[in-house]
Amino acid sequence: MKQDLRIIKTQESLRQALLTLLKSKPLESITIAELCRLAKINRGTFYLHYRDVHGVFKHYLEVIVEDLRLSYEEPYYKTNFIIQNIEADMIKIFHHVKKYQDFYQIIFDEKMPMMYYYLLFDTVRSFMKESLDVKYLEAEPDINIDYLISYQTNAILGILIEWHRQGFKTSMDELNEQLIKIVSINSPFTGK
Amino acid sequence: MKQDLRIIKTQESLRQALLTLLKSKPLESITIAELCRLAKINRGTFYLHYRDVHGVFKHYLEVIVEDLRLSYEEPYYKTNFIIQNIEADMIKIFHHVKKYQDFYQIIFDEKMPMMYYYLLFDTVRSFMKESLDVKYLEAEPDINIDYLISYQTNAILGILIEWHRQGFKTSMDELNEQLIKIVSINSPFTGK
DNA sequence: ATTTTTATTAGACAGATGTTCAATAACTTT
DNA sequence: AAAGTTATTGAACATCTGTCTAATAAAAAT
Numbered sequence: 107m108k109q110d111l112r113i114i115k116t117q118e119s120l121r122q123a124l125l126t127l128l129k130s131k132p133l134e135s136i137t138i139a140e141l142c143r144l145a146k147i148n149r150g151t152f153y154l155h156y157r158d159v160h161g162v163f164k165h166y167l168e169v170i171v172e173d174l175r176l177s178y179e180e181p182y183y184k185t186n187f188i189i190q191n192i193e194a195d196m197i198k199i200f201h202h203v204k205k206y207q208d209f210y211q212i213i214f215d216e217k218m219p220m221m222y223y224y225l226l227f228d229t230v231r232s233f234m235k236e237s238l239d240v241k242y243l244e245a246e247p248d249i250n251i252d253y254l255i256s257y258q259t260n261a262i263l264g265i266l267i268e269w270h271r272q273g274f275k276t277s278m279d280e281l282n283e284q285l286i287k288i289v290s291i292n293s294p295f296t297g298k
Numbered sequence: 299m300k301q302d303l304r305i306i307k308t309q310e311s312l313r314q315a316l317l318t319l320l321k322s323k324p325l326e327s328i329t330i331a332e333l334c335r336l337a338k339i340n341r342g343t344f345y346l347h348y349r350d351v352h353g354v355f356k357h358y359l360e361v362i363v364e365d366l367r368l369s370y371e372e373p374y375y376k377t378n379f380i381i382q383n384i385e386a387d388m389i390k391i392f393h394h395v396k397k398y399q400d401f402y403q404i405i406f407d408e409k410m411p412m413m414y415y416y417l418l419f420d421t422v423r424s425f426m427k428e429s430l431d432v433k434y435l436e437a438e439p440d441i442n443i444d445y446l447i448s449y450q451t452n453a454i455l456g457i458l459i460e461w462h463r464q465g466f467k468t469s470m471d472e473l474n475e476q477l478i479k480i481v482s483i484n485s486p487f488t489g490k
Numbered sequence: 491a492t493t494t495t496t497a498t499t500a501g502a503c504a505g506a507t508g509t510t511c512a513a514t515a516a517c518t519t520t
Numbered sequence: 521a522a523a524g525t526t527a528t529t530g531a532a533c534a535t536c537t538g539t540c541t542a543a544t545a546a547a548a549a550t
Contacts, residue, residue, distance in 0.1 A: 107518070107519080108517085108518065108519095110516090110517060110518080110526075110527070111516080111517065111518095112515095112516060112517065112526085112527050112528070113527070116527080116528080137505090137506060137507090138506075138507075138508095139505075139506055139507080140506095147528085147529095148528060148529050148530070149506095149507090149508095150508090150509080150510085150528080150529070150530080150531095151527075151528055151529075153507095153508070153509080154527075154528085214412065215412065216411060216412050216413040216416060217411050217412070217413065218411060218412050219408060219409050219410060219411060219412075220406065220407065220408050220409070220410050220411075220412060220415065221408040221409065223412065223415070224408060227459070246479055246483060248475075248479065249476065249479045249480070249483075250468075250472075250476050252460055252464070253457055253460050253468075253473075253476045253477075253480065254476075254479075254480050254483075256456040256457060256459055256460035257453050257454075257456045257457050257460075257480050258453070258456070259456060260452045260453055260455055260456025260457075260459060261449050261450070261452055261453035261456065262449075263452055263456075264448040264449045264450070264451060264452025264453065264455075265445055265448060265449050265452075267419070267448055267452060268444055268445050268448035268449075272444070276442075276445075280442075281445075283440075284441065284442050284445045284446075285445075287438055287440065287441045287446075288441070288445065288446050288449050291438060291441075291446075299548070299549080300547085300548065300549095302496075302497065302546090302547065302548080303546085303547065303548095304496085304497050304498070304545095304546065304547065305497070308497080308498080329535085329536060329537090330536075330537075330538095331535075331536055331537080332536095339498085340498060340499050340500075341536095341537090341538095342498080342499075342500085342501095342538090342539080342540085343497075343498055343499075345537095345538070345539080346497075346498085
């Protein structure tokens with residue numbers, strides 16, 4: 107059986123209406139009623155598809171995060187110097203956030219629910235898991251991989267938080283330079 | 299002039315009512331109307347003090363975070379091995395989160411706004427700044443301290459996120475052990 | 491103790507929320 | 521093209537939101 111065209115039409119109308127409204131007002135001030143009026147969708151119909159306005163917005167982030175995942179799966183020349191590999195990986199994340207800057211501006215806002223942050227977190231975390239699994243399992247047998255990966259993942263997101271707080275004004279080249287320096291200080295805690 | 303007693307009474311009633319309601323239902327489902335009915339406060343009065351239910355809840359986190367700040371300012375014996383110093387610092391954070399586990403369970407929830415996370419982030423970040431400022435400024439002159447500190451701060455919060463996701467079931471001793479191992483792998487990226 | 495200041499109140503308002511219902515329109519299947 | 525299925529609609533409901541009045545009560549200042 108086919109996917110009902112009415113469902114597709116309804117959801118697309120709502121998404122389009124949200125995009126339009128986002129150009130003139132912040133997400134938090136957009137009501138379900140307003141969205142439905144603009145999309146010419148009955149308000150009762152809205153609840154058959156989404157629970158709240160965030161439900162509609164989340165769809166965009168899923169598309170955006172899927173784009174990040176695809177870019178990450180692009181092969182690149184792996185060197186023997188692992189630090190250069192992670193540079194290539196992280197550059198992709200920075201490039202991605204810059205590309206969708208308008209969305210990440212919203213996502214990192216104080217009023218946004220943690221769910222968006224966690225969606226990004228889980229995506230980056232899966233990259234981290236892929237690239238780090240092997241090395242450490244042998245080096246440190248008693249280490250809990252989950253804590254290690256969450257630690258490393260969130261460290262990278264810490265740079266994105268800082269980037270957001272500075273209004274994304276730091277250039278990507280500068281950002282990469284900083285990342286290389288930060289990770290090359292070995293552990294931030296061993297004190298050199 | 300004195301602080302008006304009526305204001306104190308109103309705000310305390312609302313906070314007490316919130317605590318009571320939190321025992322039986324999640325924060326997101328608590329309405330302003332319900333809170334005011336229980337606190338025996340006119341709904342119009344509510345808006346003279348807070349914008350929404352989060353405004354009332356935020357007061358608790360501020361008290362809790364203040365407790366963290368105080369515990370951090372307790373002096374401890376500083377060794378020459380910096381890794382042992384950070385162990386002592388981080389142990390305090392873990393202990394603090396465990397102490398207020400019920401609140402942090404809420405704060406890390408998907409539906410909670412980022413503001414609570416940022417409040418914790420800024421607090422831990424100020425600790426990081428104090429303990430790291432000196433060492434790195436000389437070692438790496440071109441490094442942007444803001445990015446470095448946000449990176450390190452969020453790495454620690456990554457452990458808390460993982461702890462939360464596992465329902466805080468990991469013991470504090472185990473958590474500390476893991477932290478020591480993670481930071482002793484030098485940089486996660488240098489590949490050993 | 492009296493005056494002055496100000497926080498709280500009740501009531502009302504338009505609009506939003508979340509849910510339910512039977513009727514209808516739009517789509518899929520045969 | 522007709523029959524069967526299901527998404528959408530409009531209407532109604534109680535409740536919540538945010539804001540605003542004028543009246544009142546409670547506090548601070550004199």
